[in-house]
């Protein structure tokens with residue numbers, strides 16, 4: 201007799217619940233000092249601004265932007281700004297907290313922050329986006345600054361947007377201080393004080409980490425099949441560098457389409473198509489459209505989520521056949537999805553390690569601006585690779601010492617650094 205199977209409703213926590221659960225778990229394992237645990241459980245500052253902008257049609261619209269500053273024990277707040285309709289206070293909070301762990305793990309002199317605007321940028325013209333960005337920067341005022349809080353690109357923001365922020369911030373200050381304010385943001389275009397290589401730093405770093413993993417496991421990347429979710433900055437550059445290692449991109453998914461080709465997708469042709477097509481993959485003729493629901497279950501060795509949070513869940517984690525999930529995105533795997541991956545023996549390079557090449561690149565841009573130097577791209581990429589190798593080794597060592605997975609290893613390394621700082625410095629007064 202056929203029994204009717206009732207589908208279990210998906211348990212879906214927000215990113216904030218996910219990061220807090222990861223934190224609580226790590227704090228328990230490492231026996232984190234209770235005072236430090238209390239401090240890190242809260243964000244230092246949460247800013248919400250509403251600001252008006254005149255649109256091209258002459259009408260006024262009011263936008264809402266956020267900047268959450270989680271912790272600055274190690275240095276100025278650091279983290280991206282995203283323009284997306286999932287941006288709210290909770291999302292900014294979660295992403296700010298992940299930034300604190302990320303910068304701590306990378307050994308940078310930075311804290312953690314995140315923000316953005318609740319907006320779908322595809323609905324606005326370039327000149328509207330410029331006015332929105334400039335007015336948002338003006339609204340944030342002196343809550344950001346080169347030694348206080350340094351934004352950077354994130355989902356749907358880019359070098360152009362960073363240039364507008366730097367220009368607006370500097371233009372509202374005395375002309376004599378213009379160039380000491382250049383590093384109020386990182387990820388600027390090279391001509392506007394940006395760092396050669398910052399554009400590709402995150403994807404480059406994802407691939408550095410995949411290479412460390414492959415070496416650690418004795419895995420050959422040549423001919424290995426991989427899939428990428430998201431074809432923005434991180435997705436594209438990851439594909440670019442992984443193909444250079446001899447791996448084969450067999451599927452790409454974005455909000456508009458899922459593309460599949462066992463023979464391999466040409467990342468450069470796909471990028472060109474997407475740029476000409478408003479950054480959408482829909483309609484690309486070089487690969488076949490595929491069932492979006494079957495994407496994660498594709499036969500491959502490496503899965504790279506490089507889009508939004510909470511994508512790998514209990515609904516789809518069981519379908520993943522790959523050996524490795526390399527988290528290019530922030531928070532792509534939720535707690536239940538992770539439990540399934542672990543049970544199935546799938547390795548995870550956790551976000552705070554895997555995508556930290558971006559903020560490491562930002563650190564070098566900040567330094568380059570502070571010192572009024574100009575560095576070459578090869579030099580920059582080598583420095584990023586070296587720093588990531590140190591982080592990777594630290595994570596593996598902590599994981600081994602505590603008999604935990606790499607995410608917990610990464611958390612323990614990050615939290616230990618924060619704990620040491622508080623222990624040395626004490627609390628004012």
Ligand code: GLU
Nearest residue numbers: 279280352353354559562
């Ligand atoms: N948005 C990137 C991240 O999530 C980069 C942050 C930065 O460079 O400050 O890590």
